Amino acid sequence: DAGITQSPRYKITETGRQVTLMCHQTWSHSYMFWYRQDLGHGLRLIYYSAAADITDKGEVPDGYVVSRSKTENFPLTLESATRSQTSVYFCASSGTGDYGYTFGSGTRLTVV
Amino acid sequence: KQEVTQIPAALSVPEGENLVLNCSFTDSAIYNLQWFRQDPGKGLTSLLLIQSSQREQTSGRLNASLDKSSGRSTLYIAASQPGDSATYLCAAHFGNEKLTFGTGTRLTIIP
Numbered sequence: 001d002a003g004i005t006q007s008p009r010y011k012i013t014e015t016g017r018q019v020t021l022m023c024h025q026t027w028s029h030s031y032m033f034w035y036r037q038d039l040g041h042g043l044r045l046i047y048y049s050a051a052a053d054i055t056d057k058g059e060v061p062d063g064y065v066v067s068r069s070k071t072e073n074f075p076l077t078l079e080s081a082t083r084s085q086t087s088v089y090f091c092a093s094s095g096t097g098d099y100g101y102t103f104g105s106g107t108r109l110t111v112v
Numbered sequence: 113k114q115e116v117t118q119i120p121a122a123l124s125v126p127e128g129e130n131l132v133l134n135c136s137f138t139d140s141a142i143y144n145l146q147w148f149r150q151d152p153g154k155g156l157t158s159l160l161l162i163q164s165s166q167r168e169q170t171s172g173r174l175n176a177s178l179d180k181s182s183g184r185s186t187l188y189i190a191a192s193q194p195g196d197s198a199t200y201l202c203a204a205h206f207g208n209e210k211l212t213f214g215t216g217t218r219l220t221i222i223p
Contacts (some may be wrong), residue, residue, distance in 0.1 A: 035209070042215040043201070058210065090155060092211075100146060101203070101211055103156040 004103035006091050013081050015109055021076045021107045031094040032074040033101070034058075034066065036087040043090070049074055080102030081111045114139045114206045115169050118214035125192055126222050133187040133217050135202035140180045143205040147187050150199045150216070159200075162189070191223045 004025040013019045018100075021039065034046040045058030047066040055066050063085060065077045078085055091104040125131045128178045135145070144163045148156040160169045160176040162185070168177040175188040185202055199218045203211040 043203075043213040045210055048210060092156075099160040100144075100158060102158060103148075105155040 003109075004080050004091060004093050004102055004104045006089075008107060011103070011107060011109045013109070015082060015111055016080050019078045019081055019109070021078075021089055021091075021109070023074045023076070023104060025072055025074075025091075025093040025102075027093065027095065028071055029093035029095045029102075030071075031096075032068065033092040033094070034064075034074070034076045035092065036060065037089045037090060038087050038105075046076065046089075069101075078109075083111050085109065086111045113213050114204070116202060116204050116206055116212050116214040118200075118202060118217050119184070120217060121215065122218040125196060126216075127192060129192055129193055130188065130190050131219075133189070133200050133202075135185040135187070135214055137183050137185070137202075137204045137205050137212075140183060141206065141215045142178075142180055143207040145176075145178055145185050145205070146203050146211065147185075148201040148203065150201060152198075155214065155218070194221045194223050197221045 026086045030051050032046040035043045037043050044060050046064050047058055049055045049068040051070050052071050068074050089107045090099045094101045117136045142164055146161045147159040149159050150156050162169045162176055162178040173190040178185045197220050199216045201216045203213045
């Protein structure tokens with residue numbers, strides 16, 4: 001199906017473990033983004049990518065790693081999960097031109 | 113600093129009424145502005161995208177306007193329905209590839 005998909009939908013992990021959240025889009029959009037959404041903070045940008053092999057930090061990048069070896073995939077890795085990283089994570093993509101964003105359904109991550 | 117503000121944080125309206133949601137932004141050099149809807153526990157659904165060269169966009173009962181000079185955008189919802197209950201987010205693109213989001217207005221339509 002065309003669109004932007006995130007996996008897993010829900011994830012529980014322990015403090016200190018590494019966890020990777022996946023994001024895949026089928027439009028060949030140039031731009032991809034990772035946001036986290038927390039009560040009281042709204043949506044905050046973690047990392048973004050303008051094209052394959054080009055990534056840049058957003059507002060809250062500490063503790064996260066991204067890669068983009070293929071245009072369609074943009075995984076987000078928490079190298080050593082902490083409780084403060086409990087959140088809902090959204091991936092988004094945008095093509096060039098109108099810069100309209102499309103969001104995935106989100107991953108609810110709980111770090112215990 | 114480029115900021116986006118949405119006031120009020122919550123709004124309750126009787127079914128059938130027309131309503132306006134407000135969004136303000138600090139930088140008039142805006143590239144575009146997008147309105148989203150978010151249902152509880154769900155992702156963001158794009159409603160309308162207004163380019164900087166446009167004054168408004170319409171989709172069904174929704175109409176969004178953009179006034180760069182005053183730093184304001186409004187989302188007008190006509191003949192509100194209980195199914196319109198959700199959180200509405202506006203987000204501004206200031207030409208740096210990234211969207212800056214407001215904190216949203218939680219809308220409740222009272223049957």
